[in-house]
Amino acid sequence: MTPAVRRAGQAAADDPVIQRLAAAGIYVGITSWAQLALVECGAIYPPTFKTAEQRLRFYASRYPITEVDSTFYYPPTARGATAWAARTPPGFIFDVKAFRLLTHHPTPPSDLWPDLREALPAAAASKPTVYARDLPSDLVAEALRRFIAALEPLRARRRLGLVLFQLPRYVYPSTASFRYLEWVVEQLRDVRVAVEFRQRRWMDANTAPPHWSSSAVTPSPTYTSTSLRTSPVRYRRSRPPPPTSPRSVSTGATGSCGRRAMLAHGSAMHMTTASTNWLSGCLRSAHCTPVEDRYTC
Numbered sequence: 001m002t003p004a005v006r007r008a009g010q011a012a013a014d015d016p017v018i019q020r021l022a023a024a025g026i027y028v029g030i031t032s033w034a035q036l037a038l039v040e041c042g043a044i045y046p047p048t049f050k051t052a053e054q055r056l057r058f059y060a061s062r063y064p065i066t067e068v069d070s071t072f073y074y075p076p077t078a079r080g081a082t083a084w085a086a087r088t089p090p091g092f093i094f095d096v097k098a099f100r101l102l103t104h105h106p107t108p109p110s111d112l113w114p115d116l117r118e119a120l121p122a123a124a125a126s127k128p129t130v131y132a133r134d135l136p137s138d139l140v141a142e143a144l145r146r147f148i149a150a151l152e153p154l155r156a157r158r159r160l161g162l163v164l165f166q167l168p169r170y171v172y173p174s175t176a177s178f179r180y181l182e183w184v185v186e187q188l189r190d191v192r193v194a195v196e197f198r199q200r201r202w203m204d205a206n207t208a209p210p211h212w213s214s215s216a217v218t219p220s221p222t223y224t225s226t227s228l229r230t231s232p233v234r235y236r237r238s239r240p241p242p243p244t245s246p247r248s249v250s251t252g253a254t255g256s257c258g259r260r261a262m263l264a265h266g267s268a269m270h271m272t273t274a275s276t277n278w279l280s281g282c283l284r285s286a287h288c289t290p291v292e293d294r295y296t297c
Contacts, residue, residue, distance in 0.1 A: 015062065022064045027093055029063035032070075053087055060088040065095065065161065072097040072166065074111055075143075076150040085157040093161040094154055095194075099147050101132055101140070102184075103165050113146060144187055155191070162192035169198045 018028050030038070034052060038044045045055050059066065068076070068084075076096070084094060101107040106129035109117050117125070119139060124130045132140045154160040165184065171177055185193055197203070 018063065022091075027063075027065035029065035029067075030059075031067035033059045033063075033066045035069070053083070056084065056087045060092050064091060065093040067164070068094055068096045071147075072100050072103075072105075075099050075113060075147055078150045078153055081151050082153040085153050085159045088159060090158070092159055094159050095161040096151060096154075096163050098163055098165045099143065101130070101143055102147065103167055104132055104171050105168055106131060112143070116143060141187070144184070148188060148191060160191070162194045163188065164194045164196060166196040167198060171197075172199055173202050173204075 021028055030044075032038075033056060039055070045058060049055050049058055070076075088094075099107075101112070108129055109120060109125055109127070112120075116139060120130065120135070124134055148163070151160055151163075165181075167177075181195060
């Protein structure tokens with residue numbers, strides 16, 4: 001058993017299924033641990049836990065992984081990352097969403113770092129939102145550098161899993177798109193990168209340039225999945241319809257707790273699904289078997 005797997009076992013301290021999966025190097029958890037619906041539904045946190053520190057410590061005693069959603073909306077800070085690392089046990093993993101400016105989403109100038117906001121071209125500064133494509137390349141590069149630098153406390157404590165670049169539907173496969181992704185990987189050589197492609201044309205055969213390695217992808221009416229093929233990590237996200245009636249399961253909650261995604265993080269795969277009860281039942285059954293780069297249940 002590798003040190004990383006031993007650390008994962010230390011972090012999975014509650015559910016026996018999660019413990020066994022963590023011991024095998026697959027981490028299961030819930031995205032956005034501080035999401036209001038999870039706090040209010042009462043199925044995850046004891047009602048006496050009122051502070052962010054209490055909730056994260058409790059969550060990290062039950063699950064070995066989470067996804068940080070807030071960093072999509074606002075740049076992270078080293079102070080916040082230091083607190084996250086201090087409040088979680090060895091082996092706990094944070095997958096972190098990239099800031100929206102870096103994923104080609106509209107970004108209010110007020111959400112940028114103050115000095116970068118001041119450096120915006122006049123035409124961009126006067127708009128309610130800005131896009132990376134309309135900004136000087138050195139400003140976008142500096143935003144990426146600062147974003148990753150703020151996560152250094154997580155990386156130094158071996159808490160950083162991957163950084164997720166969640167691309168919108170209007171970003172199509174193109175020479176410019178591939179160049180941007182390759183630039184991101186080049187800038188983040190020491191960081192695992194995952195990409196979520198919400199435009200289904202990324203699923204088309206022969207979409208990737210020849211120098212990208214092959215990787216199986218599975219389009220579906222309920223989800224879009226693929227990976228940044230130059231990375232050893234595969235990332236999957238699924239958003240099936242919510243359940244017809246509120247239910248709770250030991251590895252997460254649905255219904256009254258909202259549609260929270262589950263994470264399954266292994267040495268060769270990152271997967272998410274909003275159907276937490278489906279994932280829990282699947283993993284507890286004897287019918288979930290790995291096939292190539294995916295699990296078939």
